Amino acid sequence: xxxxxxxxxxxxxxxxxxxxxxxxxxxxxxxxxxxxxxxxxxxxxxxxxxxxxxxxxxxxxxxxxxxxxxxxxxxxxxxxxxxxxxxxxxxxxxxxxxxxxxxxxxxxxxxxxxxxxxxxxxxxxxxxxxxxxxxxxxxxxxxxxxxxxxxxxxxxxxxxxxxxxxxxxxxxxxxxxxxxxxxxxxxxxxxxxxxxxxxxxxxxxxxxxxxxxxxxxxxxxxxx
Amino acid sequence: xxxxxxxxxxxxxxxxxxxxxxxxxxxxxxxxxxxxxxxxxxxxxxxxxxxxxxxxxxxxxxxxxxxxxxxxxxxxxxxxxxxxxxxxxxxxxxxxxxxxxxxxxxxxxxxxxxxxxxxxxxxxxxxxxxxxxxxxxxxxxxxxxxxxxxxxxxxxxxxxxxxxxxxxxxxxxxxxxxxxxxxxxxxxxxxxxxxxxxxxxxxxxxxxxxxxxxxxxxxxxxxx
DNA sequence: TATAATTATAGACACTTCGTCCATAATTGG
DNA sequence: CCAATTATGGACGAAGTGTCTATAATTATA
Numbered sequence: 001x002x003x004x005x006x007x008x009x010x011x012x013x014x015x016x017x018x019x020x021x022x023x024x025x026x027x028x029x030x031x032x033x034x035x036x037x038x039x040x041x042x043x044x045x046x047x048x049x050x051x052x053x054x055x056x057x058x059x060x061x062x063x064x065x066x067x068x069x070x071x072x073x074x075x076x077x078x079x080x081x082x083x084x085x086x087x088x089x090x091x092x093x094x095x096x097x098x099x100x101x102x103x104x105x106x107x108x109x110x111x112x113x114x115x116x117x118x119x120x121x122x123x124x125x126x127x128x129x130x131x132x133x134x135x136x137x138x139x140x141x142x143x144x145x146x147x148x149x150x151x152x153x154x155x156x157x158x159x160x161x162x163x164x165x166x167x168x169x170x171x172x173x174x175x176x177x178x179x180x181x182x183x184x185x186x187x188x189x190x191x192x193x194x195x196x197x198x199x200x201x202x203x204x205x206x207x208x209x210x211x212x213x214x215x216x217x218x219x220x221x222x223x224x
Numbered sequence: 225x226x227x228x229x230x231x232x233x234x235x236x237x238x239x240x241x242x243x244x245x246x247x248x249x250x251x252x253x254x255x256x257x258x259x260x261x262x263x264x265x266x267x268x269x270x271x272x273x274x275x276x277x278x279x280x281x282x283x284x285x286x287x288x289x290x291x292x293x294x295x296x297x298x299x300x301x302x303x304x305x306x307x308x309x310x311x312x313x314x315x316x317x318x319x320x321x322x323x324x325x326x327x328x329x330x331x332x333x334x335x336x337x338x339x340x341x342x343x344x345x346x347x348x349x350x351x352x353x354x355x356x357x358x359x360x361x362x363x364x365x366x367x368x369x370x371x372x373x374x375x376x377x378x379x380x381x382x383x384x385x386x387x388x389x390x391x392x393x394x395x396x397x398x399x400x401x402x403x404x405x406x407x408x409x410x411x412x413x414x415x416x417x418x419x420x421x422x423x424x425x426x427x428x429x430x431x432x433x434x435x436x437x438x439x440x441x442x443x444x445x446x447x448x
Numbered sequence: 449t450a451t452a453a454t455t456a457t458a459g460a461c462a463c464t465t466c467g468t469c470c471a472t473a474a475t476t477g478g
Numbered sequence: 479c480c481a482a483t484t485a486t487g488g489a490c491g492a493a494g495t496g497t498c499t500a501t502a503a504t505t506a507t508a
Contacts, residue, residue: 023506024454024504024506026455026456026503026504027455030455030456048362048363051493052494052495052496053494062457063457063458064458064459064497064498065456067495068455068456071496072495072496135363135367138272139270139271139359139360139363143359146407168430168431168436172408172411172427172431173431175408175410175411176404178407179403179404179407179408179410180400180403180404180407181403182403183370183399183403183404183406183407184399184400184403186399186403187395187396195393200396203391204400207397207400207435208435208436209435209436209437210434210435210437211432211434212392212432212433213433213434247476248475248477248483249475249477250476250484250485251483251484254484254485275464275465275466276466277465286485286487287486287487288468288485288486289485289486291467291468292485296466
């Protein structure tokens with residue numbers, strides 16, 4: 001009996017240290033085939049009714065092989081997600097500015113660019129994003145993504161706006177932001193990305209910063 | 225063999241015509257016990273790992289009895305949801321104004337009141353709302369709720385703003401609105417409703433109409 | 449290339465949950 | 479009180495899960 005370490009022993013979204021040290025090509029091939037099969041099947045038939053055998057069949061693998069790598073299909077899904085999320089986090093946090101004046105033009109431009117990064121990354125990994133945002137798999141997954149965005153907003157607020165928030169709790173703002181962003185992202189992917197990532201970021205940014213008040217008031221010719 | 229009609233034969237959220245004709249008290253008692261048991265257990269242990277026997281056990285019923293009323297636990301959940309959703313829809317649509325001037329003050333006040341209604345209704349059925357908004361059960365459920373809100377927004381827009389929307393597709397606006405609203409609703413319920421329903425509606429309405437631009441720009445003393 | 453180690457595989461296994469069926473008991477509306 | 483309906487516990491096969499074993503195939507490396 002050889003010992004193949006399971007991919008997700010503990011919690012989700014934990015970086016696995018041995019992910020680079022896996023020398024054997026069979027392992028990498030097998031796991032990637034499983035991941036691809038899972039994502040494809042989820043988009044085709046949904047997550048819930050998928051059997052382990054469906055996945056291994058699509059991946060051209062024996063069913064027993066599955067359990068050499070993952071405890072169950074949820075572990076496989078979490079592994080797939082972790083990969084992509086780690087990627088995005090690295091990309092965005094590498095984009096963090098050393099110091100920006102609170103509420104400055106530069107900060108605003110940076111924020112809009114950061115949002116565009118999210119849309120761009122989603123486009124690049126559209127399949128996985130659709131799976132996540134559809135809420136397939138454990139309900140906890142999309143909740144965790146939402147929480148991550150909230151946390152990012154709260155951190156941003158603390159860094160860029162130290163003091164009073166007039167009659168608007170930070171939690172409310174963070175959840176509003178995260179909910180709206182994820183909803184736009186979801187719609188965008190599900191409807192075939194009919195606009196560019198930059199466009200989407202601009203629309204979201206505009207809605208978030210300006211609202212729609214001046215759009216609905218009829219005697220307001222100040223907007224194009 | 226007696227024939228007890230299943231509660232959700234077809235799609236979800238369909239009004240069951242026989243719901244009033246059910247004379248037998250045993251049926252009403254049984255179904256309500258099942259619904260209550262399900263919701264309580266979901267909040268305690270989550271939906272996915274729940275067995276039918278767990279539900280009937282909590283409801284003090286035999287397992288076979290369950291299948292006299294519902295096909296599976298999803299049908300039971302959908303039935304619970306349908307009840308509450310029907311209630312809300314009736315409440316909100318009864319609140320629809322016969323005619324309002326587009327972009328008028330009256331229309332704005334009506335909209336804010338309609339949003340408050342949603343928060344109030346969520347508070348009254350907090351348990352069920354938490355279950356729905358957590359995304360427990362089929363992923364399709366929360367997606368459908370989101371879609372319902374989007375549709376309502378689109379209908380509202382069509383009625384109240386017939387022509388051009390400058391550089392902002394209606395779909396984008398509707399999804400932004402629905403996502404943000406559901407996120408706020410979720411946070412509000414999960415954190416123990418720390419503000420009043422009217423307050424929440426006001427905050428949401430303000431964010432949606434005014435955005436936060438004037439909150440973050442430092443040299444802007446025009447807001448309190 | 450040869451070899452030892454590792455991984456993939458098929459099949460069998462016990463186990464759990466599901467949904468159905470039956471005979472019988474209990475409750476209901478009339 | 480009675481006929482009709484519903485609830486119950488038990489048994490059943492079907493389906494899926496996760497584990498295990500013996501064997502085959504592949505890999506890394508000497």
